[in-house]
Amino acid sequence: MMARPFGTQNGPAQRIERVLITGGTGSFGKTMLKGLLAEGVPQIRILSRDEEKQDALRAELRDDRVRYYIGDIRDPESVERAMAGVDSVFHAAALKQVPSCEFFPHEAVRTNVIGSENVIRAAIRAGVRSLVCLSTDKAVFPVNAMGLSKALMEKTALAAARSLGDTADTTISCVRYGNVMYSRGSAIPLFVRQIREGRPITVTEPTMTRFLMPLRDSVALVRHAFAHANQGDLFIKKAPASTIADLIEALKQLFDAPRHPVETIGWRHAEKLYETLASAEELARAEDMGAYWRIMPDTRDLNYKPFFSEGDPRTARIEDYHSHNTERLDVEGVKRLLLSLPEVQGALQDSGRPLALTA
Numbered sequence: 001m002m003a004r005p006f007g008t009q010n011g012p013a014q015r016i017e018r019v020l021i022t023g024g025t026g027s028f029g030k031t032m033l034k035g036l037l038a039e040g041v042p043q044i045r046i047l048s049r050d051e052e053k054q055d056a057l058r059a060e061l062r063d064d065r066v067r068y069y070i071g072d073i074r075d076p077e078s079v080e081r082a083m084a085g086v087d088s089v090f091h092a093a094a095l096k097q098v099p100s101c102e103f104f105p106h107e108a109v110r111t112n113v114i115g116s117e118n119v120i121r122a123a124i125r126a127g128v129r130s131l132v133c134l135s136t137d138k139a140v141f142p143v144n145a146m147g148l149s150k151a152l153m154e155k156t157a158l159a160a161a162r163s164l165g166d167t168a169d170t171t172i173s174c175v176r177y178g179n180v181m182y183s184r185g186s187a188i189p190l191f192v193r194q195i196r197e198g199r200p201i202t203v204t205e206p207t208m209t210r211f212l213m214p215l216r217d218s219v220a221l222v223r224h225a226f227a228h229a230n231q232g233d234l235f236i237k238k239a240p241a242s243t244i245a246d247l248i249e250a251l252k253q254l255f256d257a258p259r260h261p262v263e264t265i266g267w268r269h270a271e272k273l274y275e276t277l278a279s280a281e282e283l284a285r286a287e288d289m290g291a292y293w294r295i296m297p298d299t300r301d302l303n304y305k306p307f308f309s310e311g312d313p314r315t316a317r318i319e320d321y322h323s324h325n326t327e328r329l330d331v332e333g334v335k336r337l338l339l340s341l342p343e344v345q346g347a348l349q350d351s352g353r354p355l356a357l358t359a
């Protein structure tokens with residue numbers, strides 16, 4: 001194992017008193033929030049733009065430990081207001097839809113890059129102990145504006161961590177995860193709707209692969225980062241992948257529609273055949289933590305000596321970690337994973353398919 005470039009670990013035993021979740025009304029934010037409430041965290045703040053979503057959450061939870069802040073991470077004042085007195089921050093607010101970022105890249109920059117920098121600066125100023133920033137596999141070798149802006153968020157977080165060093169009050173880390181299964185607007189709920197409405201399933205490219213990660217695993221990854229981060233670390237969770245063809249086949253079998261028509265529509269713009277969670281260069285300075293990788297920060301400075309006389313020979317021996325070379329689930333494996341999702345269980349029950357029949 002490599003020596004750690006920076007010092008002490010957060011330690012899982014640290015008590016959380018006041019948490020801020022940016023983008024707290026999204027699926028990640030809500031799941032994290034409910035977990036923290038169940039653990040008895042005294043105060044959790046939600047910072048988001050949409051008052052209607054906050055109102056729905058308020059009505060659902062009826063818990064005065066949750067404090068609602070209307071604001072936008074693009075506006076430093078609204079971030080500072082929500083940040084005062086907070087000890088832990090989960091930064092989930094983002095523009096994350098590939099097509100909208102593609103057409104409005106400057107909006108992606110304003111939220112994902114400048115907004116994230118506002119969150120980072122405010123967290124440092126407020127003396128927050130731990131800030132975890134959420135990123136995506138699309139930030140590695142990015143080809144679309146969403147991924148590019150998230151890559152810049154990662155670099156902004158890393159630059160702040162580097163200049164803070166290991167003695168600072170604030171520890172900044174990032175996590176990266178792939179497609180969250182059944183997330184709003186994604187392919188799985190679309191395929192389920194197409195099956196249930198008797199419309200053809202639209203496949204872009206059957207051999208494309210994607211990492212498959214249930215929401216619960218993305219929350220566990222963030223918790224892992226929170227508990228173990230040293231200054232500037234980035235964590236990923238090892239995850240299986242499948243082809244889109246096998247994913248569709250698994251859904252057809254689960255929903256008892258073996259002959260449901262599938263129409264090939266071709267690639268959407270700005271997408272990749274496979275996604276990469278970690279590059280070889282990153283894995284050369286990573287610690288294998290079993291289910292997770294800890295990627296330690298590159299602490300080389302602007303003395304370019306390492307590039308010219310002290311290169312790193314390990315990188316050449318390591319492969320990138322991507323959805324073509326990770327554990328590949330077959331149709332049965334995808335079915336098992338799908339069946340563990342509450343959303344799939346609900347959809348099966350709604351369509352009169354008791355779980356016992358599908359297991």
Ligand SMILES: O=c1ccn([C@@H]2O[C@H](COP(=O)(O)OP(=O)(O)O[C@H]3O[C@H](CO)[C@@H](O)[C@H](O)[C@H]3O)[C@@H](O)[C@H]2O)c(=O)[nH]1
Pocket residue numbers: 096097098136137138146177178179180185186187188190202203204205208209210244268271
């Ligand atoms: O009608 C469709 C739609 C999608 N796909 C394919 O299904 C896979 C998954 O698509 P989708 O669920 O839209 O995920 P991605 O395009 O990989 O991006 C998702 O995952 C990102 C996180 O990595 C989020 O930021 C995006 O909002 C979210 O759409 C891809 O291979 C698509 O080409 C199809 O075959 N048919």
